Amino acid sequence: MLTMKDIIRDPDPNLRKKAAEIKEINQETVNQLREMRDYVINSQDEAVAEKYGLRPGVGLAAPQIGLDKRMTAIYIEDEEGSPIHDYMLINPRVKSHSVTETYLPAGEGCLSVDEDYPGLIHRYQRVKIKALDIEGNEFELKLSGVPAVVLQHELDHLDGILFYDRIDKDMPMEPKIGARPAE
Template sequence: MITMKDIIREGDPILRKVASDVELPPTAEEKNILESMLEFLKNSQDEELAKKYDLRPGVGGLAAPQIGISKRMFAVHFQDFDGAEYSYGLFNPKIVSHSVAKTYLSNGEGCLSVDREVPGYVPRYQKITLKATDLNGNEVKLKLKGYAAIVFQHELDHLNGVMFYDHINKGDPFFIPDNTIACDQ
C-alpha cells in the first residue's frame, strides 16, 4: 500500500525528468504499481482511511514519478464540479488535441509532492482530447473539459518533468492571459 512516505517531494531530480514510455502490454509489476496508485487516491479520499494511514488527500491524481518511478503512467480518481466521476489508471497518456481557450482554478493548484502553498493562477487548456491505454489494455480516448482537463494536464506535466508552479506568471502570479476564464465560475 502506498502511503505519504512513498511520495517524492519537490527538489528530488526525478520530478524534473521526462518519464519513459511504458512498453505495451505493461508488465504485471507495472499494472500492480498503477493499481496501487489508484488505490492510494481512493484511500486518501476516504476520511477514515486517510486518518488511519495519515494520508494527505490526493484531490485528483498521482503520477508514477511522484513515487520514484520514471515511467509514463498516472492514476486519477475524482469528481468534477458537475458530479461526473473519473477513475483511471493510464499508461502512455498523451494529448492529441486541445482548445486555444484556457482555464484555471481561482484558488490555485496544489500537489502531493509540494508541501507548501504556491499562490497564483495555473493557466491550462480548457479542453483536451487525451489518448492512453487503460489498466485492462484498452486504448481509450477521453474528451475532457474544465476541471477534468486541468487534473489530467497536471498529471501529464509530472510525466514531462514539469511542476504546476512552472506555469504561474513569475512577475504577476495572478495574471490572467487573454482567452482564459476561471474553471470554477
C-alpha cells in the same frame, strides 16, 4: 498500500525527469498503477486519510512514487462521494486541445510539493488524449474544466514539470485575457 512516505518530494531530481514510455504492460506495472489509484481513493476518504496520514489528492503520476513510467491515476468524486472520473492511464498523450484556457481560482497544489505557491496556472479548457488501459487497449478520453486541469497537471509530471513552473512570476494572480475559471 501507498502512503505519504512513498511519495517523493520536491526538490527530488526524479520529479524533473521525463518518464519513459511503457513498452510492455506486465503485472508489476498493473499492480503499481492500481496502488496509485488506491492512494487517490483512500486519500479522499476522511477516515482512511486520517488513520494513515494521507494528504488528499485527485491524481498521482508514476514519477511521484519514484517510477520511471508514463502512467497516472485520476479519481474525482462528486459532492455525494460517488466517482465521476476514474482513470488509470498508460502512455497518455495529448491528441488535441482547445484554444480557450482555464484555471483553478485557488491555484493548484501537489502531493510532491509541500510549499504553497500562490498563483494561477493556465491550462487548456478542453483536452483530448489517447492512452492505453491496463489491458493494453488504446482509447481516447475527452475532458473539460476541472478534470482537464487535473489531467494536464498529471501529464506535466510525466514530462518533469511541476505546477509552479507555470505561474507567471510577474503577475501570478492575474488571469490571462479570455481565460475562465474551471468548472
